[in-house]
Amino acid sequence: MSVLLVEDDMSIAIVITAALEAEGFDVVHCQTIEERDRLIAQQTFSAMVTDVMLPDGDGIETIERVRSLRPDMPVVILSAQNTLDTAVRATDTGAFEYFPKPFDIDELARTVRQAAGNGQGNVHDGDEPLGDGLPLVGRSPAMQSVFRMITRVLRNDLTVLILGESGTGKELVAEAIHQLGNRRTGPFVAVNTAAIPAELIESELFGHEKGAFTGAVARHEGKFEQAAGGTLFLDEIGDMPMQAQTRLLRALQSGTVRRVGGREEIKLDARIIAATNKDLEPEIAAGRFREDLYYRLNVVPISMPPLRDRPEDIEVLARHFLQHAANEGLPKRQLTSEAAELLRKQPWRGNVRELKNFIYRLALLAREDAIDVESINPLLAAESQGSQAGAGDGSAVDIDTAVSQWLAAERPADGSIYASAMAAFERPLFAEILKETGGNQLRAAHALGINRNTLRKRLSELELDPEAFARRP
Numbered sequence: 001m002s003v004l005l006v007e008d009d010m011s012i013a014i015v016i017t018a019a020l021e022a023e024g025f026d027v028v029h030c031q032t033i034e035e036r037d038r039l040i041a042q043q044t045f046s047a048m049v050t051d052v053m054l055p056d057g058d059g060i061e062t063i064e065r066v067r068s069l070r071p072d073m074p075v076v077i078l079s080a081q082n083t084l085d086t087a088v089r090a091t092d093t094g095a096f097e098y099f100p101k102p103f104d105i106d107e108l109a110r111t112v113r114q115a116a117g118n119g120q121g122n123v124h125d126g127d128e129p130l131g132d133g134l135p136l137v138g139r140s141p142a143m144q145s146v147f148r149m150i151t152r153v154l155r156n157d158l159t160v161l162i163l164g165e166s167g168t169g170k171e172l173v174a175e176a177i178h179q180l181g182n183r184r185t186g187p188f189v190a191v192n193t194a195a196i197p198a199e200l201i202e203s204e205l206f207g208h209e210k211g212a213f214t215g216a217v218a219r220h221e222g223k224f225e226q227a228a229g230g231t232l233f234l235d236e237i238g239d240m241p242m243q244a245q246t247r248l249l250r251a252l253q254s255g256t257v258r259r260v261g262g263r264e265e266i267k268l269d270a271r272i273i274a275a276t277n278k279d280l281e282p283e284i285a286a287g288r289f290r291e292d293l294y295y296r297l298n299v300v301p302i303s304m305p306p307l308r309d310r311p312e313d314i315e316v317l318a319r320h321f322l323q324h325a326a327n328e329g330l331p332k333r334q335l336t337s338e339a340a341e342l343l344r345k346q347p348w349r350g351n352v353r354e355l356k357n358f359i360y361r362l363a364l365l366a367r368e369d370a371i372d373v374e375s376i377n378p379l380l381a382a383e384s385q386g387s388q389a390g391a392g393d394g395s396a397v398d399i400d401t402a403v404s405q406w407l408a409a410e411r412p413a414d415g416s417i418y419a420s421a422m423a424a425f426e427r428p429l430f431a432e433i434l435k436e437t438g439g440n441q442l443r444a445a446h447a448l449g450i451n452r453n454t455l456r457k458r459l460s461e462l463e464l465d466p467e468a469f470a471r472r473p
């Protein structure tokens, strides 16, 4: 069996040729689209392995020519542009498989064997319009497998369960599946099942009829109905109350929902994507999560790796967020490579969300257009102080304790408690922000979200001198 390899990077071509020959294939190698088209017209191959960026064009854009001559030849696409967009473009061509570079050569060889053995390459019909791509970035192998999983569920309605710590991008993945998938013309309805009071969750999800319970003054459409023709994203599924879990399971099993207090069976027409940051197996063992519901939801699991396990994504994410911040009107900043290295070394316990917030703050507060280590250090110091202050019970800063301690120690005369408390809070707050901005009042007012004149007035009332925070050269 022979395989056509289209790859202009000779070192990669040599490695792939050796691996495929070891699998028993004859490898015909060429470096351009022109040669590819000529060879395909002359000869039949069991499979083709092709790079995307070739000297005379794009290997994906021109794939139709290959398809029209050899519709049944499986195609394996290799790409150095590790974006979700490329993964989607590649799979939308009907490619048998897509491999982001760097890839595991043995896996590639196994895949080619499988593809050639199958004799048919079309996973998708290839006629689908392409999605717009989404700003989901990442170059780590872990994110590349997330992209591949996404591409596999775009042309079907399988239920997807997205697992991962808070801030790893679960909701963004759900949106990507919706926006790039078959249901993109329908609505995307997201429900945070943990944020709805237990007694309201059923009526939120399934709707209710007028008079179903006290307060049900009118008929209400549930989220399942609202998502008809589109996608229903059930977030924080691990925190769903038991009774609602039972109703959800029944809905998924029967493919219908019934409004609370209603008789009518409404056909379910939404793709379900669920997500949780909880490890569901211990929840099942503890009797807090229904095992049968878990199996219903866990048809295609996608695991979002924590950011600390994929430091190679930090720099691309940081640059991506700086660009976004600039698009939203913040100053356009560049990151020096030393600064990127420093960001890579941080633990980012809040994952991508924490990094994103940090980058936006940096974009706002940095004094120079080029963000270097000196601009980052003070902000990192402020972050770690913040997290130490809240380290006691692992929660955020305990403001309640601070208030009661302050009242116990400093309680002013009745009638002036509010003003004194506000001053007590404002003083360290303004000092902290001025420290971050090196005494720049304009930036501080921006960061605080208050008018510059208000800030100036309050500083003078509090007898805080912004000059005291100016950075010394």
Ligand SMILES: Nc1ncnc2c1ncn2[C@@H]1O[C@H](COP(=O)(O)OP(=O)(O)OP(=O)(O)O)[C@@H](O)[C@H]1O
Binding pocket: 135, 136, 137, 138, 164, 165, 166, 167, 168, 169, 170, 171, 172, 173, 235, 276, 277, 317, 320, 352, 353, 356
């Ligand atoms: N790979 C990524 N590329 C670009 N932006 C990302 C990526 N991952 C996450 N983000 C951004 O980080 C933020 C947090 O992501 P998201 O809300 O999807 O996380 P989550 O896992 O659903 O969090 P939670 O469990 O707390 O709901 C969002 O603003 C999202 O746009």
